[in-house]
Amino acid sequence: MAALVRPARFVVRPLLQVVQAWDLDARRWVRALRRSPVKVVFPSGEVVEQKRAPGKQPRKAPSEASAREQREKQPLEESASRAPSTWEESGLRYDKAYPGDRRLSSVMTIVKSRPFREKQGKILLEGRRLISDALKAGAVPKMFFFSRLEYLKELPVDKLKGVSLIKVKFEDIKDWSDLVTPQGIMGIFAKPDHVKMTYPKTQLQHSLPLLLICDNLRDPGNLGTILRSAAGAGCSKVLLTKGCVDAWEPKVLRAGMGAHFRMPIINNLEWETVPNYLPPDTRVYVADNCGLYAQAEMSNKASDHGWVCDQRVMKFHKYEEEEDVETGASQDWLPHVEVQSYDSDWTEAPAAVVIGGETYGVSLESLQLAESTGGKRLLIPVVPGVDSLNSAMAASILLFEGKRQLRGRAEDLSRDRSYH
Numbered sequence: 001m002a003a004l005v006r007p008a009r010f011v012v013r014p015l016l017q018v019v020q021a022w023d024l025d026a027r028r029w030v031r032a033l034r035r036s037p038v039k040v041v042f043p044s045g046e047v048v049e050q051k052r053a054p055g056k057q058p059r060k061a062p063s064e065a066s067a068r069e070q071r072e073k074q075p076l077e078e079s080a081s082r083a084p085s086t087w088e089e090s091g092l093r094y095d096k097a098y099p100g101d102r103r104l105s106s107v108m109t110i111v112k113s114r115p116f117r118e119k120q121g122k123i124l125l126e127g128r129r130l131i132s133d134a135l136k137a138g139a140v141p142k143m144f145f146f147s148r149l150e151y152l153k154e155l156p157v158d159k160l161k162g163v164s165l166i167k168v169k170f171e172d173i174k175d176w177s178d179l180v181t182p183q184g185i186m187g188i189f190a191k192p193d194h195v196k197m198t199y200p201k202t203q204l205q206h207s208l209p210l211l212l213i214c215d216n217l218r219d220p221g222n223l224g225t226i227l228r229s230a231a232g233a234g235c236s237k238v239l240l241t242k243g244c245v246d247a248w249e250p251k252v253l254r255a256g257m258g259a260h261f262r263m264p265i266i267n268n269l270e271w272e273t274v275p276n277y278l279p280p281d282t283r284v285y286v287a288d289n290c291g292l293y294a295q296a297e298m299s300n301k302a303s304d305h306g307w308v309c310d311q312r313v314m315k316f317h318k319y320e321e322e323e324d325v326e327t328g329a330s331q332d333w334l335p336h337v338e339v340q341s342y343d344s345d346w347t348e349a350p351a352a353v354v355i356g357g358e359t360y361g362v363s364l365e366s367l368q369l370a371e372s373t374g375g376k377r378l379l380i381p382v383v384p385g386v387d388s389l390n391s392a393m394a395a396s397i398l399l400f401e402g403k404r405q406l407r408g409r410a411e412d413l414s415r416d417r418s419y420h
Contacts, residue, residue, distance in 0.1 A: 092157070092160055092161070092165065093165070094149075094152070094165035094166065094167050095164070095165065095166050095167070096166070096167050096168075097145075097166050097167065097168045097172070101166075104145075104168070104172065107124065107145065107176055107186065107188070108176060110122055110123070110124045110188065111124055111176065111250055114246045114249065117191070117246065117248060118246075121190060121191045122142065122188050122189065122190060122191060123188070123189050123190075123191050123192075123248040123253075124186060124187070124188055124189075124250055125186070125187045125188075125189055125253065126177060126179070126182070126183065126185070126186045126187075126250065126253075126254070127183045127185070127254075128151060128154055128155075128183055128185055129258065130253065130254075130257075130258055131155065131185065131187050132154075132155065133258040133261045133262075134187075134189060134192075134260075134261055135155065135156060135159045136198075136200070136261070137192070137197050137198055137199060137200075137261035137262075138192075138196060138197050138198040139189045139190070139192050139197070139261065140189060140190040141159065141160070141163045141187050141188070141189050141190075142163065142164065142187075142188045142189060142190060143163065143164040143165075143166065143187065143188040144160075144163060144164070144165050144166065144185065144186070144187045144188075145166050145167075145168050145172075145173065145185070145186045145187070146165070146166075146167060146168070146184060146185040146186075147167070147168060147169065147170040147173055147184040147185070148170075148184055149167070151183070151184050151185040152165065152185070170182075170184060173185075173186060178250065178251070179254075191248065192260070192261070194264035194265060194266060197261070197264070199261070199262055199263060199264075200262060203231070203234075203262045203263060206234045207234055207235075207236045207263075208233070208234040208235065208236060208402070208403060208406050209236065209279065209347075209350040209351070209406070210233065210234065210235050210236060210347070210350075210351055210352075210353070210399065210402050210403065210406065211235060211236060211237050211238070211239065211278065211279075211282070211350070211351070211352040211353070212226070212230045212235050212237075212238045212239070212352070212353055212355065212395065212399065213238075213239045213241065213274065213284070213352055213353065213354045213355070213366070214226065214238065214239070214240045214241065214244050214355055215241055215243075215244075215354050215355060215356050215357060215362055215363050215366050216241065216243040216244060216356065216357030216359075216360055216363060217240075217244045217245060217355065217356075217357050217391060218243075218244070218245055218357055218359060219245065219391070220245050220249050220251035220252045220255065221251060221252075221255050221392075222390065222391045222392045223244065223245050223247065223252050223255070224251065224252040224253065224254065224255020224256040224257075224259075225255050225256075225392040225396075226355065226391065226392050226395045226396075227247070227252070227255075227256040227259040227260065227265065228255065228256050228257050228259045229392070229395055229396040229399055229400075230259065230263065230395070230399060231256075231258075231259035231262045231263055232400075233396075233399035233400050233402070233403045234403060235263055235399065236263065236264075237263065237264045237265075237266070237277065238263060238264070238265045238266070239266050239269055239274060239277055239352075240265070240266065240267045240268065240269065241268075241269050241270070241271060241274065241363075242268055242269065242270060243357070244267075244268075244357075246267070247260065247265050247267050248260070248267075271363070271365035271366075271369070274369065275369070278350075278352055279350045280350075281349050281350060282349065282350040282351065282352050282373060283346075283349050283350070283351055283352070283370075283373045283374050283375040284351075284352045284354060284366070284369045284370040284373045284375040285346055285351055285352070285353050285354065285370065285375045285376055285377070285378050285398075286337065286353075286354045286356075286362050286366050286367060286370045286375065286376075286377050286378065287353065287354065287355050287356065287362070287377075287378055287380070287394050287395070287398055288337075288339075288356070288361075288362050288367075288377040288378070288379075334364070334367060335367045335368050335370070335371035336371065337367055337370050337371050337375065337376060337377050338376045338377065339376065339377040339378075339379055340376050340377070340378065340379065341378075341379055341381070342378045342379060342380045342397065342398055342401055343401060345405060346376065346378065346402070346405070347402050347405040347406050347409065348409075351375075351402060352375075353378070353395070353398050353399065353402065354366045354369075354370070355391050355394060355395045355398075356391070357391070378398055380394060380397055380398070
């Protein structure tokens with residue numbers, strides 16, 4: 001009985017396999033019948049072409065279609081790899097700062113110490129507008145601290161490659177900043193070199209043969225305001241002698257409102273080297289009221305607004321010609337520099353204006369340079385008894401007066417050419 005059952009089991013297995021194969025072949029035939037044939041060939045040899053429905057296009061081969069799609073996508077992928085358009089596509093990464101991070105303490109050192117800035121060659125910029133102006137001018141960023149990622153995304157992506165990006169708490173930036181309402185982003189940059197900077201084309205187009213020399217300016221707010229006025233007037237260059245406040249100090253940068261990145265600023269110069277930075281045939285004019293000390297009543301607090309002169313310089317003027325006891329000859333204490341009103345014509349040649357410091361006034365070296373170049377003292381008259389103007393106000397008046405004179409001379413020249 002057991003022998004009869006075994007063959008039955010052996011016969012059942014091939015039957016099941018045949019049924020499965022038959023079902024599979026049936027499915028293949030059904031799939032083939034669903035397709036729309038282009039031609040039908042009968043056993044008799046007759047060929048019948050099938051007509052396509054209107055609006056239907058022949059289907060392309062898969063290989064041809066895929067190759068065409070790859071060719072169309074390839075230039076887009078290449079352009080995206082060359083210049084990523086978004087912050088995410090560039091693959092930039094940032095770190096989160098933790099308490100005790102040494103990079104945070106270096107920020108405070110840069111802000112407070114001028115010797116550290118000069119030794120390390122780095123400056124600190126704060127605010128989105130100032131940082132954006134610096135990047136456009138070609139300043140090299142080293143590190144950014146930001147409280148929100150949106151502030152970082154507003155900057156050009158290509159300028160952020162290779163830069164350390166550190167996210168910090170807004171409370172930390174508030175502690176570092178001197179502003180009442182910090183903007184949430186600060187950047188450490190390499191100290192800009194005026195030779196390598198790229199200044200705006202509009203600034204270069206409106207540049208005038210007018211220079212500014214800052215002589216022993218100590219107040220950061222005044223210097224920043226003066227630099228802003230110089231950029232607005234179209235000065236071609238600003239020179240800072242030794243004794244001036246650091247032009248890259250954060251307070252000066254804030255008061256300058258981006259003027260540092262619109263014109264060349266050359267810092268920490270000796271008076272002996274100043275003529276090397278002046279164009280040929282430049283005349284140096286000094287903002288100085290001391291030449292009329294006998295004709296106008298000077299305020300006792302003139303030294304507090306030292307662009308005119310202080311008591312030390314007035315003392316020099318009182319004894320401009322002192323008789324030598326031994327020889328009986330007269331000695332000159334100061335160079336002989338004539339005085340003229342600020343609104344008289346003084347821009348017939350390239351001009352450089354010297355603005356004195358808040359405490360010590362104009363230096364003896366500035367008067368010597370004015371005498372050697374054929375320049376004069378420029379007087380801004382004020383009502384007797386009124387305190388003299390401060391450095392920033394005097395610089396703004398003189399620079400825009402020079403701009404007015406240069407513009408009028410250019411208009412007269414163009415008018416003469418039109419007549420001829």
